[in-house]
Amino acid sequence: MPALREVPDEPPPFLGTWRRVYAGVLLYLAAIIALCYLFSALYTFPLALP
C-alpha cells in the first residue's frame, strides 16, 4: 500500500462522530423512500385497481 500523509480527521460539526452522521443519512434515505412509496400509493395505485 502507498505511504499516506498524516492528515488529521476532524469530527463532524454535529452528532459527535462520523458514524452517527452516516447512520442519520441512511435513516433519512429510508424515510425518503417510504414517503415516495406513500406518495405513489396515494395518487396512483387506488384508481388503477380493477
Added chain:
Amino acid sequence: MSPLDWIVLFGTLVLIVAYGLYRSRGSDTVDRFLLAGKTMPWYAMALSIMATQASAVTFISTTGQSYIDGMRFVQFYFGLPIAMVILCATVVPVFHRAKVFTAYEYLEQRFDAKTRALASVLFLCSRGLAAGLTLYAPAIVLSAILGWPDRVTIALMGITVVMYTSLGGVKAVTWSDVQQMIIIFLGLVASLVTVFVLLPKSVSIPDAVYLAGAAGRLNAVTTNFDWNDRFTLWSGLIGGTFLFLSYFGCDQSQVQRYLTGSSIAQSRLSLLFNAIAKIPMQFFVLFIGAMVFVFYLFVQPPILFEQPQLAHIEHTAAFSSLQSRYEKAFGRRKEAATRLIAARHAGDPVAERRQFADYRAAQRDLDAARGEASRLVEANGGERGFSDTNYIFLSFVTRYLPAGLVGLVIAVMFAATMSASAGEINSLATVSMVDLYRRHFRRNASDHHYLMASRWATIFWGAYAVASAGFGHRLGSLIVAVNMLGSLFYGSLLGVFVLAFFFRGVRGTGAFWGMLLGEAFVFGAFLFTGISFLWYNVIGCVVVILTALAVTWFSSRTVAENRLVSGR
C-alpha cells in the same frame, strides 16, 4: 423572446461568468489551477458537485421524462446516499492523505503505471463523450427558440466555456457553479408556481396532483423486479449505488471537486450535503414535468414538440388524418379529465372509476397518435428512434411563461450547461496533463510549463466536446444518454478502485487485466443483451474483481511452483 427576456438572459450569464472569474484570481500555479490550492469551503464544493451533475439536462430532459413516463426516474437516485456514505468512510480520507491531483494518480501508488494509464483512458473516453452531450442540451434550446442550427449554438457555447475554464481553472468553475445553483433553485420555484397559475380556475392544486396520478405520472416507486426495466426501486438501490460509487469515487469530474477541500471533514460534508439534497431536488424537477403534463390536459399540445420535425411532416399525406385523430383524442381526454375531477368532487366512486377508464383510454389514443407521428418523422428522413422528449419543457417555457421569466429559465439552462461543461472539460484536461502528459511524456518540466499544458489541454477537450456534441440528437433522452454512456465505463473503474481499497493481495497485472475483461463484458451486455444500463456498473465491477482475483491466484501459484522447481 421579449427584450426583457434578452436582458435577463445576458445579464444573468455575464454576472455568473464574471463572478466566477473574479473569485478565481491568482490561479497561476498548477496546484491553484487544478485544485484551487485546497482552500474551498464545503458549501462551495457541495453546490459545485450538484451543479456539475445538474446540467441543463436536468431541466430539459428530466421534466420531459416525467411528462412521458412519470416520476419513477427519481428511483435512479436512491443509491446516491448509500454511495456517499461509503465514499466518505473510505475514499475521501485516502485521496486526501495520498496528496493526489487525480483519482488515477492513486492507482499508480497502489498498483502500477499501466493500471493508472488504462483507468485514465477509460475516464477520458466516457467523460469526453458526456461533455459533448452536455453542450448539446442548450444548443437545442436556442434552435427551438431562434431557429439556429444546432452546430452553430454548440460552437458558441463551447468557445465561451473554454475561455473561462482555461483562464480561471477549477476555482472559476466552482464559484460559477455556486451562483448557478442559486439561480437554478429560483428558476425551479418560479416554473412550478407559473404552471399552477396557468391551470384553469376550476382545477385546484390537489386536483392537478390527482389528475397527474390518475395518468400514471406520479409513480415515484415501482417495486417489481425486472432486469430490463431501467427505473425500479431495486435497480435504483443496487445499480444506482454502484453507478454513484463509480461516478463520485472514480470520475475525476467529481473527485476533483472534493479534492479542492481544505480538510477531510470539508470534503465529507460536501458529499453528504448532496446525499441529503439530491433526491428532493430531482423529485421537485420531475414533479414540475408532471404538472406540465396536467397543464397540457387543458391546452392542446402540438402532436410533436420539436417544431422543425413537425414542419417537416406536415405536408405529408398521412399527417392530416393523424392530426385529426390526435385532436379528437385530446378532446376526449380533456372531457374525461374534467368529468373525473367533477366525480371526485361529488364523492362518487363509481363515476370516478368510469371516468378514470375513459381518461386512460384517451391518453392511450393520444400516445398512439404521437407514436405514429414519430414514426412518420423517421419515414421521412428523420433519425431512427426519433424522440421529442427534450423539447417538451422548452416548448412550454417559450410559449406560456411570462416575459422576464422565459429569459431567467433559459439563462438557468445556459449557466447550468456552461458550468457542467466547464467542470467536465477541466477534469479531462487535468487527467490528460497529470496522468498522461506529465507521467509519460514530460516528467520534469517547470510549474509554468504544466500550467500552460493544462490550459492547452482545456482548449483541446473543449474542441473535442464541440465535435462530439454534433451526435447528441441521435441519443433520445439526454439524461438517460449521459448516464448510459457513463455506465459503459464506470463499472470497470469502480472495480479497480474496489480492488485498490479492499483487496490488498491484488497487484497491478491482475487489476489491469480485470479492467480489460470488465470492459469486454460491459460492451457485450450493451451490444448483445437488453439488460438495463444501470446493471452495467454491477457487471463491470464484479468481472474486474473476479478476474483480478483469478489472475492473482494463478500468478501466485506459478511463482510458488517455480520456486518449488528451482528448489528455493
